[in-house]
Amino acid sequence: MEINKRIFEDGGQWMASDGPHSGIAVTTRVRLARNLDNRRFPTHPDQSERREILDEIKSAILSLPDGKDYIWHELDEEAPLDRRLLMERHLISRELADGSGPRAVAVNPATSLAIMVNEEDHLRMQCLMSGLALQEAYDRVNALDDQLNDRLPFAFSPVYGYLTSCPTNVGTGLRVSVMLHLPALVMTRHIERVFRAVYEMRMAVRGFYGEGTKAFGELYQISNQITVGRSEQDILDDMDAVIAAIIQYEEKARAELATSERSQLEDRVWRSWGVLQNARLMSSEEAMRHLSSLRLGVVMGVFNGVDLKEVQRLFLNTQPAHLQRIEGRELESNDRDVVRARYIRNELGAEAN
DSSP: OOOOHHHOOOOGGGGGGOSTTTTEEEEEEEEEEEEESSSTTSSSSSSHHHHHHHHHHHHHTTSSGGGGSSSSEEEESSSSHHHHHHHTTTTTTTHHOOSSSSSSEEEEESSSSSEESSSSEEEEEEEEEEEEEEEHHHHHHHHHHHHHHHTTTTTTTTTTOOOOOSSGGGOOOOOEEEEEHHHOOOOOOOOHHHHHHHHHHTEEEEEBBBBHHHHTTTEEEEHHHHOOOOOOOHHHHHHHHHHHHHHHHHHHHHHHHHHTTTHHHHHHHHHHHHHHHHHHHHHHHHHHHHHHHHHHHHTSSOOOOHHHHHHHHHHHHHHHHHHHHTTTTTOOOOHHHHHHHHHHHTTTTTTOO
């Protein structure tokens, strides 16, 4: 089964670049973990039961007022490349992409809501929005949670809250994360100090694809770690305060660069522009590094050759699965580096170079 064309062609929330504080806050993601109270958790290897659970959840989703509009993907029937593409879109987790057996994802037409089925928990509902939009994202996924809870019996303890496969998710089952672009803090060498403060607030700093991944292109995901013993609103309020502080630090670092380190800033931005327009080989990591510089230049008004949305599109379309989908064939790593460099040159209007 090939990935739905609408998901591939629509930039979705990741490329919208129109949310609050979108110059620094790329996306907000709010996720709720839930399990059915009459079923064993998905970590149990009984594939027939996993299929029954998937069918039960699919039926509940289809019965939602807009359920028939959701795009449904049975991941055990998808090609590995298409599963990777969904992961690059941040619509499914690495665990769901690399898993086995009956599992699926349902995505709404705007690609702002996604429901993962049979990941670590029976359901993982998420809302993904452009910019910093914690309350709105929570309100949307919470409404979806209420609708599905009317149709499905969720495992809940009066003492512990919602029950999940991993103890760290017990309670609210709420994970909130904001992807931040923090190049100025990296350049001014303040990033480690900021992250130490984040850790002291009992929050996590993760890479581009979440837990266990590296931070490419100076993009970091900040997320809560505690879900039990706290209300959803407490978690949202704490996250909002932490993210607001980090954004303020990044803005201060950018102002510092714009005044005392203007030449260094301009050199970094224009040097990356030159590489992007002329390179013949470009790894994914290198592309994100130079696009990070370009994004900083666009947001700070140092460079006006492209707009923010175009830079976001290049961030996404130069990821391995997206690049191969655009090329229309699977590519070895070295071939991807050639195609990626050519694609960037073409998109930046440097075809003759």
